[in-house]
Amino acid sequence: MYNYIYPHPAxxxxxxxxxxxxxxxxVLLIQRAADPFRDHWALPGGFVEIDEDLEAGALRxxxxxxxxxxxxxxxxxxxxxxxxxxxxRVITIAYYALVPIDRLHVRAASDARDARWFEWKNLPPLAxxxxxxxxxxxxxxxxxxxxxxxxxxxxPSRFTLGELQKVYEIIRGEALDKRNFRKRVRSWGSIESTxxxxxxxxxxxRLFTAREPGxxxxxx
Amino acid sequence: MYNYIYPHPAxxxxxxxxxxxxxxxxVLLIQRAADPFRDHWALPGGFVEIDEDLEAGALRxxxxxxxxxxxxxxxxxxxxxxxxxxxxRVITIAYYALVPIDRLHVRAASDARDARWFEWKNLPPLAxxxxxxxxxxxxxxxxxxxxxxxxxxxxPSRFTLGELQKVYEIIRGEALDKRNFRKRVRSWGSIESTxxxxxxxxxxxRLFTAREPGxxxxxx
DNA sequence: CCAAAAGTGTTGTTTATACACCCATGT
DNA sequence: ACATGGGTGTATAAACAACACTTTTGG
Numbered sequence: 001m002y003n004y005i006y007p008h009p010a011x012x013x014x015x016x017x018x019x020x021x022x023x024x025x026x027v028l029l030i031q032r033a034a035d036p037f038r039d040h041w042a043l044p045g046g047f048v049e050i051d052e053d054l055e056a057g058a059l060r061x062x063x064x065x066x067x068x069x070x071x072x073x074x075x076x077x078x079x080x081x082x083x084x085x086x087x088x089r090v091i092t093i094a095y096y097a098l099v100p101i102d103r104l105h106v107r108a109a110s111d112a113r114d115a116r117w118f119e120w121k122n123l124p125p126l127a128x129x130x131x132x133x134x135x136x137x138x139x140x141x142x143x144x145x146x147x148x149x150x151x152x153x154x155x156p157s158r159f160t161l162g163e164l165q166k167v168y169e170i171i172r173g174e175a176l177d178k179r180n181f182r183k184r185v186r187s188w189g190s191i192e193s194t195x196x197x198x199x200x201x202x203x204x205x206r207l208f209t210a211r212e213p214g215x216x217x218x219x220x
Numbered sequence: 221m222y223n224y225i226y227p228h229p230a231x232x233x234x235x236x237x238x239x240x241x242x243x244x245x246x247v248l249l250i251q252r253a254a255d256p257f258r259d260h261w262a263l264p265g266g267f268v269e270i271d272e273d274l275e276a277g278a279l280r281x282x283x284x285x286x287x288x289x290x291x292x293x294x295x296x297x298x299x300x301x302x303x304x305x306x307x308x309r310v311i312t313i314a315y316y317a318l319v320p321i322d323r324l325h326v327r328a329a330s331d332a333r334d335a336r337w338f339e340w341k342n343l344p345p346l347a348x349x350x351x352x353x354x355x356x357x358x359x360x361x362x363x364x365x366x367x368x369x370x371x372x373x374x375x376p377s378r379f380t381l382g383e384l385q386k387v388y389e390i391i392r393g394e395a396l397d398k399r400n401f402r403k404r405v406r407s408w409g410s411i412e413s414t415x416x417x418x419x420x421x422x423x424x425x426r427l428f429t430a431r432e433p434g435x436x437x438x439x440x
Numbered sequence: 441c442c443a444a445a446a447g448t449g450t451t452g453t454t455t456a457t458a459c460a461c462c463c464a465t466g467t
Numbered sequence: 468a469c470a471t472g473g474g475t476g477t478a479t480a481a482a483c484a485a486c487a488c489t490t491t492t493g494g
Contacts, residue, residue: 008228050227054300080274203464423491
């Protein structure tokens with residue numbers, strides 16, 4: 001039992017984990033096993049331990065609840081409406097993270113009944129204010145496409161320029177010009193050709209790789 | 221006395237309040253009257269009340285400690301290193317705020333010995349991780365000058381284009397071209413000429429006013 | 441009449457956009 | 468042979484950057 005002279009809020013982290021699968025932007029949700037909002041879908045997350053850094057807590061919860069580790073993560077916003085949790089005052093520091101197409105080892109675990117990817121365009125009713133959190137994460141992600149190389153976080157270690165363009169088109173919801181797109185990303189200087197080729201059903205495409213895979217930087 | 225089964229961190233807000241005075245960018249600091257860091261300078265802020273919205277808490281603390289009210293405010297970042305406060309785990313949601321040159325009614329109050337403006341370039345040693353918070357706020361402010369009309373938050377209700385340009389030059393630390401600057405801000409559409417003129421020591425300047433004074437919006 | 445800030449357009453450069461055809465492979 | 472995505476350059480438009488002189492007031 002822990003005692004305080006003044007009331008303390010609980011503090012949690014929540015993670016909006018995005019990936020791209022089957023040409024759709026998807027968000028990882030877990031099904032709650034306990035009240036409140038039992039059986040509702042919610043963001044992975046949970047209470048911050050008392051000696052744990054916030055980002056470490058977010059990564060730990062993500063790992064425990066979904067088995068996903070080692071992803072790129074950024075603090076999004078802190079949500080603290082007094083009534084956002086019916087149990088007690090809970091302030092949550094929301095993070096968002098991106099996971100490459102090939103790094104999906106999702107399993108349900110701990111206090112989650114189930115963990116599943118949902119299309120961003122077709123989310124179920126969500127617990128708490130998690131819908132608002134996802135909306136804000138999506139706006140941030142879409143904005144960052146314009147001025148950073150964040151999209152590389154969705155790519156496996158080898159990828160084609162066509163695949164990278166597809167990521168943009170899926171998130172932005174509109175087609176882009178192929179030649180202009182290629183000029184743009186190659187001017188970043190943050191990817192390089194491996195010399196290899198991918199054999200698909202058609203003409204083989206050159207494979208590229210990120211020079212600094214974990215690093216998101218501003219580009220123009 | 222408040223009891224919890226699991227330990228809860230304390231949660232505070234801190235506010236980086238900027239103004240421009242005597243052609244310098246300044247930050248408001250309070251002198252702590254109590255341990256830890258007694259007599260050190262620190263950001264205004266304090267613990268969030270249990271039923272209080274985060275932004276409301278930040279505004280309340282700002283008012284209590286400095287007498288400043290009704291300013292534009294934006295959430296900056298949440299700082300939560302486990303050892304950032306020697307007393308107990310304290311997670312702080314940092315905000316930054318801008319106050320116009322003419323709206324300074326600063327007084328020390330409540331648990332602050334004193335409240336004073338410090339030049340941003342010449343800050344005293346600060347309590348906690350407040351230096352890091354100020355650095356982040358300054359980076360955000362400088363970045364937002366490029367793609368928003370945030371600088372209008374520094375302006376009184378009537379101002380000249382020369383004064384507005386000065387704000388940019390002070391924060392960016394470099395001179396700007398007058399004609400290009402004027403083209404740029406007038407293309408925003410968010411200021412309008414009042415028809416009045418300001419009589420200074422020299423040729424009178426036209427006075428402008430913000431169309432939506434409290435509103436910060438993206439511009440290109 | 442001098443000092444000081446206000447006010448005002450044009451030109452060149454860079455950046456962004458629009459646009460169409462041939463290529464290499466698998467079936 | 469054909470369907471499919473891969474690969475490439477140029478011309479136009481828009482945005483940005485550089486730049487100098489005249490005006491109006493107070494002292």
